[in-house]
Amino acid sequence: MTILNKIIETKRMEIKSYTQVEPSGENFPKKEKLAERLRKKNGVISEIKRASPSKGDIQTEVDIVAQARKYEVSGAAAISVLTDETYFKGSIDDLQEVAKNVAIPVLCKDFMISEIQIDRAKNAGATIILLIVAALEKDELRRLFDYAAGLGLEVLVEVHDEQELERALELDAELIGVNNRDLKTFEVSLERTAELAKSFPFDGKRVLISESGLHSKEDAAFVFGCGASGILVGEALMRSENPGVWIQEATVREAIK
Numbered sequence: 001m002t003i004l005n006k007i008i009e010t011k012r013m014e015i016k017s018y019t020q021v022e023p024s025g026e027n028f029p030k031k032e033k034l035a036e037r038l039r040k041k042n043g044v045i046s047e048i049k050r051a052s053p054s055k056g057d058i059q060t061e062v063d064i065v066a067q068a069r070k071y072e073v074s075g076a077a078a079i080s081v082l083t084d085e086t087y088f089k090g091s092i093d094d095l096q097e098v099a100k101n102v103a104i105p106v107l108c109k110d111f112m113i114s115e116i117q118i119d120r121a122k123n124a125g126a127t128i129i130l131l132i133v134a135a136l137e138k139d140e141l142r143r144l145f146d147y148a149a150g151l152g153l154e155v156l157v158e159v160h161d162e163q164e165l166e167r168a169l170e171l172d173a174e175l176i177g178v179n180n181r182d183l184k185t186f187e188v189s190l191e192r193t194a195e196l197a198k199s200f201p202f203d204g205k206r207v208l209i210s211e212s213g214l215h216s217k218e219d220a221a222f223v224f225g226c227g228a229s230g231i232l233v234g235e236a237l238m239r240s241e242n243p244g245v246w247i248q249e250a251t252v253r254e255a256i257k
């Protein structure tokens with residue numbers, strides 16, 4: 001069984017205990033659309049990642065609000081918050097804390113298989129959700145994509161190969177993420193972004209986001225050079241002594257489109 005299958009199996013169990021989502025009543029700072037931000041200027045989607053299946057604990061005791069503020073003031077395009085508890089030690093409360101305290105787009109990074117998770121994400125202040133093509137049947141993907149869009153959320157559709165890219169394009173997704181991490185072996189290769197960029201329709205509407213395994217400004221330059229408008233970075237920022245400098249160095253050559 002792959003790690004993705006294992007996570008989805010756990011998720012199916014977990015969501016059984018989710019009850020109807022009551023509106024939180026929170027007033028979240030208004031946020032721009034990520035797609036619009038990335039069309040204007042390449043950027044870093046900066047992640048709050050306490051732990052992961054591939055790396056174990058990364059920074060479990062992090063002050064997430066302080067970390068999110070560092071990302072925001074350094075010019076991050078958006079903040080991604082891992083909300084999965086079992087494998088990533090995150091929570092929906094982490095998401096809500098971040099969304100209350102920043103005015104840039106916030107991605108709920110989880111393994112979505114049901115509308116109730118999307119309701120929870122929206123209620124906790126997310127402006128973007130993730131849908132992983134490999135985790136969903138065709139009709140489920142369409143249903144969840146339309147549901148999120150109907151709530152005014154942006155959807156980052158994650159792909160790993162050509163067939164999945166075709167499915168993302170069938171949805172007319174604007175935010176398409178290429179995950180450089182093989183979820184079967186955990187092997188990371190930025191060549192995955194380079195390969196899929198060859199068949200990516202750079203039409204001014206869709207934006208390509210390179211996800212995972214980016215550790216240096218050279219890595220960032222490589223995928224931006226392939227046509228990516230955004231990079232999604234977790235571990236490198238969480239381990240960095242100065243994540244703000246990391247973000248600025250990764251985007252310095254990308255300032256003008």
Ligand SMILES: O=C(O)c1ccccc1NCC(=O)[C@H](O)[C@H](O)COP(=O)(O)O
Pocket residue numbers: 003004047049052053054055183211212213214232233234235236
């Ligand atoms: O990070 C993992 O080990 C992982 C394993 C299985 C499924 C998903 C996983 N990560 C989720 C992510 O998408 C990453 O957190 C994100 O792309 C950032 O990656 P990185 O910069 O390599 O921390």
